[in-house]
Amino acid sequence: xxxxxxxxxxxxxxxxxxxxxxxxxxxxxxxxxxxxxxxxxxxxxxxxxxxxxxxxxxxxxxxxxxxxxxxxxxxxxxxxxxxxxxxxxxxxxxxxxxxxxxxxxxxxxxxxxxxxxxxxxxxxxxxxxxxxxxxxxxxxxxxxxxxxxxxxxxxxxxxxxxxxxxxxxxxxxxxxxxxxxxxxxxxxxxxxxxxxxxxxxxxxxxxxxxxxxxxxxxxxxxxxxxxxxxxxxxxxxxxxxxxxxxxxxxxxxxxxxxxxxxxxxxxxxxxxxxxxxxxxxxxxxxxxxx
Amino acid sequence: xxxxxxxxxxxxxxxxxxxxxxxxxxxxxxxxxxxxxxxxxxxxxxxxxxxxxxxxxxxxxxxxxxxxxxxxxxxxxxxxxxxxxxxxxxxxxxxxxxxxxxxxxxxxxxxxxxxxxxxxxxxxxxxxxxxxxxxxxxxxxxxxxxxxxxxxxxxxxxxxxxxxxxxxxxxxxxxxxxxxxxxxxxxxxxxxxxxxxxxxxxxxxxxxxxxxxxxxxxxxxxxxxxxxxxxxxxxxxxxxxxxxxxxxxxxxxxxxxxxxxxxxxxxxxxxxxxxxxxxxxxxxxxxxxx
Numbered sequence: 010x011x012x013x014x015x016x017x018x019x020x021x022x023x024x025x026x027x028x029x030x031x032x033x034x035x036x037x038x039x040x041x042x043x044x045x046x047x048x049x050x051x052x053x054x055x056x057x058x059x060x061x062x063x064x065x066x067x068x069x070x071x072x073x074x075x076x077x078x079x080x081x082x083x084x085x086x087x088x089x090x091x092x093x094x095x096x097x098x099x100x101x102x103x104x105x106x107x108x109x110x111x112x113x114x115x116x117x118x119x120x121x122x123x124x125x126x127x128x129x130x131x132x133x134x135x136x137x138x139x140x141x142x143x144x145x146x147x148x149x150x151x152x153x154x155x156x157x158x159x160x161x162x163x164x165x166x167x168x169x170x171x172x173x174x175x176x177x178x179x180x181x182x183x184x185x186x187x188x189x190x191x192x193x194x195x196x197x198x199x200x201x202x203x204x205x206x207x208x209x210x211x212x213x214x215x216x217x218x219x220x221x222x223x224x225x226x227x228x229x230x231x232x233x234x235x236x237x238x239x240x241x242x243x244x245x246x247x248x249x250x251x252x253x254x255x256x257x258x259x260x261x262x263x264x265x266x267x268x269x270x271x272x273x274x275x276x277x278x279x280x281x282x283x284x285x286x287x288x289x290x291x292x293x294x295x296x297x298x299x
Numbered sequence: 300x301x302x303x304x305x306x307x308x309x310x311x312x313x314x315x316x317x318x319x320x321x322x323x324x325x326x327x328x329x330x331x332x333x334x335x336x337x338x339x340x341x342x343x344x345x346x347x348x349x350x351x352x353x354x355x356x357x358x359x360x361x362x363x364x365x366x367x368x369x370x371x372x373x374x375x376x377x378x379x380x381x382x383x384x385x386x387x388x389x390x391x392x393x394x395x396x397x398x399x400x401x402x403x404x405x406x407x408x409x410x411x412x413x414x415x416x417x418x419x420x421x422x423x424x425x426x427x428x429x430x431x432x433x434x435x436x437x438x439x440x441x442x443x444x445x446x447x448x449x450x451x452x453x454x455x456x457x458x459x460x461x462x463x464x465x466x467x468x469x470x471x472x473x474x475x476x477x478x479x480x481x482x483x484x485x486x487x488x489x490x491x492x493x494x495x496x497x498x499x500x501x502x503x504x505x506x507x508x509x510x511x512x513x514x515x516x517x518x519x520x521x522x523x524x525x526x527x528x529x530x531x532x533x534x535x536x537x538x539x540x541x542x543x544x545x546x547x548x549x550x551x552x553x554x555x556x557x558x559x560x561x562x563x564x565x566x567x568x569x570x571x572x573x574x575x576x577x578x579x580x581x582x583x584x585x586x587x588x589x
Contacts, residue, residue, distance in 0.1 A: 048423065111311050111314070120305075123309055127312065127316070140523065144547075146322065175315060225409075229412035232544075271418070290403070
């Protein structure tokens with residue numbers, strides 16, 4: 010009897026935490042939320058100040074102003090760079106998803122030595138740090154007149170990300186039962202009809218997750234764009250914001266304006282994140298547990 | 300499967316591999332070639348010097364410093380992200396109101412570009428009117444020069460990188476925790492195991508696949524670290540907080556030593572392989588089936 014009694018108290022411990030524990034949980038939760046929203050607070054706080062406002066950055070501005078936002082929209086090249094970033098993201102997503110998905114279908118279903126070798130090769134490619142190819146890539150792209158061309162940067166970005174997209178798609182397609190393919194084949198469906206009728210409909214969740222990851226990566230990419238898009242009219246959002254923060258020799262840096270541009274640049278990303286949180290977080294959870 | 304069908308399936312991966320070939324394999328070959336030359340990166344004048352670039356790596360203090368930093372960024376971030384990530388996952392896995400909100404906030408920084416994050420964090424850690432110093436002043440603590448020394452800068456970069464990317468680990472572990480059948484925990488607890496014993500003896504071994512994914516992803520990510528450094532310290536003070544990735548780009552575009560930059564790139568490539576492959580193999584061998 011003794012054991013079952015102690016078992017019961019243990020069950021209670023597991024399922025009914027007391028009030029003190031609950032209060033502790035909320036204190037930790039509040040601390041974490043503050044810790045993770047602090048940079049956003051710092052950025053917004055700065056963006057509503059006048060340049061001359063020297064109040065400590067922890068506290069709210071002495072006098073609030075919207076002039077930084079007005080300037081960010083009117084006199085900077087921010088709007089043009091939004092267009093460039095959107096074009097870049099769309100091109101990278103299209104190339105990577107279409108080519109990566111089709112290749113993964115072939116690799117997952119062909120079987121045999123060649124496909125295994127190609128998949129191992131692909132995993133090795135994933136480990137290559139893209140910056141170690143900087144000299145090799147940049148000097149070749151200069152030679153073939155691919156500097157200041159968004160499509161060229163998009164192809165380069167897609168190529169760097171291709172191996173992981175192929176990797177994720179291949180693992181996903183392997184987990185789809187082969188019986189379905191074979192049944193379709195008996196019904197007379199060829200390779201392409203099998204792909205469009207059997208495989209493609211099942212790829213929806215992983216495609217949404219991959220699309221979001223690729224888009225966020227391309228939107229945020231900095232190193233290659235900073236070298237390949239030197240022309241201001243071709244600048245992406247991240248490059249423009251980075252430039253606003255950068256103090257050139259002798260130039261006076263306008264931190265509030267830079268922060269306002271930063272806030273405008275982050276807004277679409279954060280909005281999309283909140284709207285698509287179900288796909289981003291649940292999608293990540295699913296793709297990991299596969 | 301007949302040979303023809305297999306051939307068609309394998310040929311589906313040609314476009315994807317072609318793109319990888321053009322933008323990764325060819326540049327890799329080109330980088331390897333350039334690394335045997337003395338070249339400033341743009342002139343026609345290239346002089347073959349054999350292994351001299353590689354030999355001068357040994358006497359280059361900045362190279363060794365950057366390599367050490369890269370190891371700190373890689374291993375330090377991996378350690379911190381896994382500890383924070385696992386703790387956060389255990390925390391968010393508790394039943395309490397608002398846990399989805401906390402999860403949403405903790406994952407959010409991953410959506411924000413490293414360059415922008417570094418720029419904002421600069422105003423938190425800066426000596427002059429930084430938010431952290433403002434906060435410490437409240438308790439009568441004098442301003443601290445956080446990024447005065449190379450070591451301080453490296454530690455702060457590691458900390459910020461871990462803070463920013465922790466959400467990824469959290470999601471991986473959350474998925475892992477939710478996949479472990481509840482009965483294992485309960486059985487262990489009823490057998491008299493303490494909460495910690497049950498955690499270390501039951502949960503951790505079953506989380507091994509999640510740990511492998513998290514460690515390898517974080518390691519490779521940390522070894523490639525670039526964006527945050529650009530805006531947070533710009534590699535300073537005096538090139539003491541450079542990562543190898545950043546050193547490569549400085550050598551190429553600032554110092555105009557394309558050949559030497561290529562050699563450093565190849566070194567980074569080799570380092571990542573030497574580090575990641577055995578660790579991956581070791582962790583895979585620790586995974587258990589359930």
